[in-house]
Amino acid sequence: MVFYRKFRPQTIEELDSKEVREKLYNALKSPEISHAFLFTGPKGLGKTSAARIVAKSLNCEKKTKGIEPCNKCNQCISITNGTNMDVLEIDGASNRGIDEIRDLREKIKLSPMSARKKIYIIDEVHMLTAEAFNALLKTLEEPPSHVVFILCTTEPHKVPATILSRCLRMQFKKATEEELIRSFERIIKKEKLNGEKNALRLIANLSDGSFRDGVKILEEMAQVARNKKITEELVQKNYLIASIQYQIAQVIRSFEEKNTKKALEVVAKLTSEGVEMGHFLQGLIETLHNSLLLKVGVELAGDSAFIIDNSKLEVREIKRLIELLSVAKSELKYAVLPQIPLELVIIEWCSFIRDPVPVFLPENRSSASSQIGVAKSPSDHAPQLTASPVKKDTVNIVQQDIAKYSENDALWNALIDKVKTYNHSIAGVLRGCNIKNYDGKLLLLETNFKFHKDKLGEIKTKEIIEKACQEVTRKNVKIIVELKKPA
Ligand SMILES: [Zn+2]
Numbered sequence: 001m002v003f004y005r006k007f008r009p010q011t012i013e014e015l016d017s018k019e020v021r022e023k024l025y026n027a028l029k030s031p032e033i034s035h036a037f038l039f040t041g042p043k044g045l046g047k048t049s050a051a052r053i054v055a056k057s058l059n060c061e062k063k064t065k066g067i068e069p070c071n072k073c074n075q076c077i078s079i080t081n082g083t084n085m086d087v088l089e090i091d092g093a094s095n096r097g098i099d100e101i102r103d104l105r106e107k108i109k110l111s112p113m114s115a116r117k118k119i120y121i122i123d124e125v126h127m128l129t130a131e132a133f134n135a136l137l138k139t140l141e142e143p144p145s146h147v148v149f150i151l152c153t154t155e156p157h158k159v160p161a162t163i164l165s166r167c168l169r170m171q172f173k174k175a176t177e178e179e180l181i182r183s184f185e186r187i188i189k190k191e192k193l194n195g196e197k198n199a200l201r202l203i204a205n206l207s208d209g210s211f212r213d214g215v216k217i218l219e220e221m222a223q224v225a226r227n228k229k230i231t232e233e234l235v236q237k238n239y240l241i242a243s244i245q246y247q248i249a250q251v252i253r254s255f256e257e258k259n260t261k262k263a264l265e266v267v268a269k270l271t272s273e274g275v276e277m278g279h280f281l282q283g284l285i286e287t288l289h290n291s292l293l294l295k296v297g298v299e300l301a302g303d304s305a306f307i308i309d310n311s312k313l314e315v316r317e318i319k320r321l322i323e324l325l326s327v328a329k330s331e332l333k334y335a336v337l338p339q340i341p342l343e344l345v346i347i348e349w350c351s352f353i354r355d356p357v358p359v360f361l362p363e364n365r366s367s368a369s370s371q372i373g374v375a376k377s378p379s380d381h382a383p384q385l386t387a388s389p390v391k392k393d394t395v396n397i398v399q400q401d402i403a404k405y406s407e408n409d410a411l412w413n414a415l416i417d418k419v420k421t422y423n424h425s426i427a428g429v430l431r432g433c434n435i436k437n438y439d440g441k442l443l444l445l446e447t448n449f450k451f452h453k454d455k456l457g458e459i460k461t462k463e464i465i466e467k468a469c470q471e472v473t474r475k476n477v478k479i480i481v482e483l484k485k486p487a
Pocket residue numbers: 059060061062063069070071072073074075076077
């Protein structure tokens with residue numbers, strides 16, 4: 001992020017938010033300068049930059065326009081560099097205890113070394129402990145005239161009201177389109193770039209009110225344009241591809257961490273942006289396929305756009321994900337909402353497939369149904385949805401069936417989901433069963449409950465399952481349901 005650092009605002013005039021600029025002009029013009037400022041708002045909106053500008057404005061040796069810092073004198077330069085002994089930046093998250101604040105109170109009494117004012121910038125101030133807040137409050141009640149506090153926080157509701165009432169508060173909000181464009185134009189002018197107004201507007205829209213994100217996109221686009229004009233078309237083409245690659249990487253990282261929430265958030269974002277799901281799934285599968293080839297030592301031919309560095313997934317995990325996602329892709333045309341097949345893979349992978357023992361073992365399926373109120377069979381002692389001690393026979397089942405199971409697993413989930421589109425209660429009954437054998441022609445199901453066997457044996461029910469199975473496998477498959485023999 002070269003541009004972001006290079007073009008960090010150095011004067012009040014250069015601050016991005018109009019509201020903040022005006023408030024600061026007024027606050028610093030007044031003969032009675034406040035002893036404490038509180039800057040609130042989300043990350044990336046320039047609170048720390050503004051705090052340093054205030055420090056410079058208060059200590060500059062040759063102020064221009066009354067309050068703007070010159071950025072040339074010793075005070076200004078050392079504050080910009082972070083070497084000024086009288087301007088102290090404290091991270092509230094790592095200095096949150098009473099000892100640190102007591103220490104601070106002792107030192108506050110001493111006069112500044114070279115500056116007019118001693119400035120304490122406390123970042124993430126909401127992280128301070130209650131005792132530390134008390135100590136800080138005492139200082140704020142009777143501050144020495146040479147001290148100014150600038151408190152910054154993303155979570156003002158966690159700052160005690162007694163502190164809030166003693167601060168001049170300024171809220172940093174998400175930037176408007178106009179404010180973002182103003183900042184981009186400042187950079188474009190200084191870097192002698194050539195950018196269409198519509199391209200800047202599109203970048204502003206892509207950056208969701210964050211200057212930091214917007215400037216980052218502008219920088220990328222300047223690199224892609226290579227001295228030529230940054231056009232709307234160029235941004236559209238490059239940013240959307242870059243964005244999809246980025247989202248694919250996010251989903252794969254979530255698969256590695258089994259982070260359902262994070263992965264589903266990406267899908268929600270894609271949906272809201274109107275990304276075509278088939279295209280995204282294609283890219284995701286291609287990326288995993290490339291990872292798989294790299295992992296087994298095959299060099300990739302050509303230059304694929306879809307590559308992820310150092311995936312932590314193992315070969316068999318990647319193989320499994322490709323299978324699940326391929327089923328999801330083929331399911332896409334039947335899906336009620338286009339995001340559903342991918343969401344189901346995410347939930348399945350992150351929540352239900354555990355290593356080395358998958359949770360949805362044949363036995364666990366029956367205990368899952370016992371939880372929804374179906375009578376337990378004698379062989380079904382303890383529910384095993386959690387990682388409770390694994391029963392001996394469960395281990396045997398895993399060892400015998402793990403290979404077969406993982407092959408049938410994708411089919412089973414796809415089948416249940418397909419049946420669900422016809423009839424929810426049949427899908428519910430199927431969840432209480434498991435595949436005993438499948439050879440491409442015959443699907444042998446097993447259940448612990450006679451009630452399930454009878455229900456699935458009904459002609460209408462069988463027709464639905466066979467129809468769903470035909471759609472998922474593209475084969476005519478006969479279904480047989482057996483009652484599981486007691487262990
Ligand atoms: Zn100066």
